[in-house]
Amino acid sequence: MSDFIIHVAIMSGFYALLALSLNLQAGFGGLMNFGQIALFACGAYASALAFRFDLGVVSGFVLAMVAAGILGWAFASVGRNLQADYWGIVTLALAEVIRIVATNEDWLTGGAQGIGGIPPLYPGLDNQLRQIAILVTVALLVIAAGLLCRHLMGGRYGLAIKMMREEPQLAASLGYDTIAIKRQLTVIAALLAAVSGFLFARYVSFVGPEQIDSSETFLIWAMIVVGGLGNNAGAIVGAFLLQFTFAFIPFVKDWIGLPTEYVAAGRLFLTGGGLIAFIVWRQSGIVPERVGGGRYV
Amino acid sequence: MKRILLSSVLVLGLAMSAHAQEAVIGAILPLSGSSATQGEDQRRGMELALEKINADGGVLGHPLKIVTEDSAGRTATALDAAKKLVSVDKVPVVLGEFSSGITIPIAQYLLQQQRININIGSSSTQIRSLGKGEFSVLGLDDVSGAFAAQDVFSSGAKKVAVIAPNNAYGQGIAEAFAAKFKSLGGAITSTVLYTEGQTTYRRELQQLAAGEPDLYVYTAYGKESATINRESFELGLNEKKWYGLYLTMCTADSDPQYVEGQIGMDLNYIGGNGADYQKAYEAKYKSGFTSTFNGFAYDGVMLVAAAINKANSLDPQKIETAITEIGKNYEGATGPIVFDADGQRSAQPYLRLTIASGKAVATQ
Secondary structure (H helix, E strand, O other): OHHHHHHHHHHHHHHHHHHHHHHHHHHHOOOOOOOHHHHHHHHHHHHHHHHHOOOOHHHHHHHHHHHHHHHHHHHHHOOOOOOHHHHHHHHHHHHHHHHHHHHHOHHHHOHHHOEEOOOOOOOOOOHHHHHHHHHHHHHHHHHHHHHHHHHHHHOHHHHHHHHHHHOHHHHHHOOOOHHHHHHHHHHHHHHHHHHHHHHHHHHHOEEOHHHHOHHHHHHHHHHHHHHOOOOHHHHHHHHHHHHHHHHHHHHHHHHHOOOHHHHHHHHHHHHHHHHHHHHHHOOOOOOOOOOOOOOOO | OHHHHHHHHHHHHHHHHHHOOOOEEEEEEOOOOOOHHHHHHHHHHHHHHHHHHHHOOOEOOEOOEEEEEEOOOOHHHHHHHHHHHHHOOOOOEEEEOOOHHHHHHHHHHHHHOOOEEEEOOOOOHHHHHOOOOEEEOOOOHHHHHHHHHHHHHHOOOOEEEEEEEOOHHHHHHHHHHHHHHHHOOOEEEEEEEEOOOOOOOHHHHHHHHHOOOOEEEEOOOHHHHHHHHHHHHHOOHHHOEEEEEOHHHHHOOOOHHHHOOOEEEEEOOOOHHHHHHHHHHHHHHOOOOOOOHHHHHHHHHHHHHHHHHHHOOOOHHHHHHHHHHHOOOEEEOOEEEOEOOOOEEOOOOEEEEEEEOOEEEEEO
């Protein structure tokens, strides 16, 4: 059982990084990024490609950061004058383009068959110890990312971003370059998401186009909506809560003795019902956004 | 969270006390998500196997139990399921999944934990290199693709066009077919990989026709193949021969007038266990096979049950030895199953079929 809980905690950690990243953009910046999974894909595919072409882990990581940085910059730049919802559609489209390229360019990405056999993190350790080492690494990263986000959003910069979200014209009239702010924000968020993707690929040892389907983006959205948009702790709480709920639904199924043909239906019912309950009774999420100023101002 | 943990511990306790005596094996299937149709069909095959095994006295004197988990067609969920089956249900064997992209990571994990994975639905040739403890009850793409290429070539076609779904299965089989067909001296005029779920495939079909092939090779799941067959009829492409890879799957949902005269290959369900199995399936589910995958799921469960009985133990090592032993010559519903040194089904007896008066008829 403890092995299982460690595994779920590690997966939650990956999603917490993605949720923090999306929360920076959507929660604080009001940037409705529906292509979040593409930033994750940069990390995952960089990790896999570095393995496939024998480039080494370090250059794989550099590749992940560069690719995600460029994509984040592109997200912010393409259609920078569009309204939030139209911008969201552009990001969704860009992410789909990336998925389709990954599916079809099999000389590079292995196509629909993906890239398998990626060596794990800490290959020298035995299984049990490795799981714990990965858990510690992921936990430290989540804490570091959480502190970074708190630092960024707690200061003047965070206030500028919130102002850009609420009153873009006011922000511009006060001399803030809103386009530059959006670019910086998406690039920082992109790097966080790519770290998650990079480690995820090493953890599951396989990368394929099914992993970067747009439905994954909406799972991350669900995490920050449940946790609380515009709150860093909320993003982490949402990621862990959803991931643990998903992982423990099979136990509920065993417990009530659901016949196998209803396994999937039960899962969909519980997750769907849970989300609706949240939207009806607790719209601001578990940890609502704190209104007001930063502590560093 | 605390409550969830508590209840899960409770559940675990209940589960263990209730089934301490039974042989329990695991299965991970895509019961929701984009491959749910095939996943449900795999589940049907397993259910039939379970009924037969338990009617015949079960495994080690107790009814066999399968803990089936939904992968939702996602790697992450499937991996959660695999970890649950190993560390909580403590199963020695896990069957599944359907997509190669999910089978490979879960199999890697299972083998690392010294458990056995029975591949019942993925045909990527990458599965061959996974290692000890991995068995495939279906022939991988190289087996089926090579058979079809040989068959098409000997039918006299020298220039063919190939259309297949743009997923791991379609890419794999199209590639294996092309490699073998070219080595025989044939030419592929074009290969089109289509995106599933479209309302029309006219553009793809016109692209295929542009190369003026002697014969069209296609493979598609029920719904898509219905559209492809109708539109190729409307475009007049059916004047040339059509060859279906897994023909009954390709023609299951199509209007008979559009597929009349098509030829193709499919799994062998005729004679012995196969015919009985097909009858049992049709009687229980009141329809023909939805896909070709239920038979492999059935064979996978039957094989594991036989191996556990032979090993007289639930120890994965002993079961593995028993599977290797039984797999030297096992008579399955999908024909004889013989594993090669890598635990992969080395040959598969396929049928050559022709659609005549709306029915698939075997021709040798």
